[in-house]
Amino acid sequence: MARKSGPRQLKREPAPGFWPIHRKEMAWAPMTRPGPHRRDRSLPLVIVIREILGYARTAKEAIHIISTGRVKVDGVVRRDHRFPVGLMDVLQIEGSPQSFRVLPRPDKGLTTVPIEKGESGFKLCKIVGKKTVEGGRTQLNFHDGRNLILQAREPRQRPGEEYAVGGAIQLGLPEQNIVGHIPFQTGAIGLVVDGRNQGHFGKIFSITPGTHARRKGVRIETTDEAFETPAAYVIPIGMGTPLIGLGKQ
Numbered sequence: 001m002a003r004k005s006g007p008r009q010l011k012r013e014p015a016p017g018f019w020p021i022h023r024k025e026m027a028w029a030p031m032t033r034p035g036p037h038r039r040d041r042s043l044p045l046v047i048v049i050r051e052i053l054g055y056a057r058t059a060k061e062a063i064h065i066i067s068t069g070r071v072k073v074d075g076v077v078r079r080d081h082r083f084p085v086g087l088m089d090v091l092q093i094e095g096s097p098q099s100f101r102v103l104p105r106p107d108k109g110l111t112t113v114p115i116e117k118g119e120s121g122f123k124l125c126k127i128v129g130k131k132t133v134e135g136g137r138t139q140l141n142f143h144d145g146r147n148l149i150l151q152a153r154e155p156r157q158r159p160g161e162e163y164a165v166g167g168a169i170q171l172g173l174p175e176q177n178i179v180g181h182i183p184f185q186t187g188a189i190g191l192v193v194d195g196r197n198q199g200h201f202g203k204i205f206s207i208t209p210g211t212h213a214r215r216k217g218v219r220i221e222t223t224d225e226a227f228e229t230p231a232a233y234v235i236p237i238g239m240g241t242p243l244i245g246l247g248k249q
Contacts (some may be wrong), residue, residue, distance in 0.1 A: 075174025
C-alpha cells in the first residue's frame with residue numbers, strides 16, 4: 001500500500017543547520033509537514049514554540065499549547081505542531097502581548113523577531129510568479145505558496161499590470177487583501193533572505209539583467225558596505241524606509 005504522506009521524523013544530524021536544536025542530545029527531530037514553505041526554508045511550529053520562543057520546556061508542553069488552538073500563524077489558528085513556519089510569517093500566542101515575525105538573521109538563518117502591535121496585521125509576500133487565468137484574470141503567486149487572483153477594475157483593463165515578478169505585496173491578515181505594493185526597483189530597500197549575505201538589508205543601488213550564463217543580480221548598499229547578490233535572494237521591504245521591524249542586527 002502506498003504511503004499517503006511524507007516521513008514524520010528525521011535524524012537530528014541532517015536537519016537544516018539553522019534549526020536551533022542540539023544535534024547529539026537526541027536521535028530524532030520533528031519533520032515539517034508539506035505546506036506553504038519548502039522544508040529546507042522553514043521550521044516546525046513545535047521548535048519555534050519550544051526552542052526559539054521558550055514558551056515550553058518540553059515537546060509535550062509545546063504540542064499541548066499548539067493543539068489547544070493558542071497559536072496563530074498569519075492570523076489563522078494552527079493546531080499541527082509540524083506546521084512549517086517560514087519567511088515573513090507572523091506568529092501570535094494567546095495570552096502573550098508580543099507578536100513575532102520570521103526573518104533571516106546574519107549567520108543564523110531563519111528565526112523570530114519581536115514586532116510592534118501594528119505590524120501583526122500584515123505580512124510582505126514576494127511575487128514569484130504571474131500569469132493570466134480563465135476569464136482574463138491575473139493570478140499572482142507568492143513565496144509562501146499563496147495564490148491571489150485579481151479582477152479587472154474596469155472593462156477591457158488587464159488586472160494587475162502594476163505588479164511584476166520580484167516585487168512584494170503588503171498583504172492584510174487574516175483577510176488576505178492587498179493593502180500595499182513595493183516594486184522591485186532601484187531605490188527600494190531590499191532584504192537578503194538567502195546566501196552568504198542573508199539577513200542584511202540596504203538600498204538597491206542597481207539591478208543587472210540576467211543572461212543564459214549568469215543570474216539576474218542586485219547590488220545593495222548598506223551604511224557600512226556594498227555587495228552583490230542574486231535577485232532571487234532579495235525581497236523589497238520598503239521605499240526609503242522598511243515597512244517592517246527588523247530587530248537588532
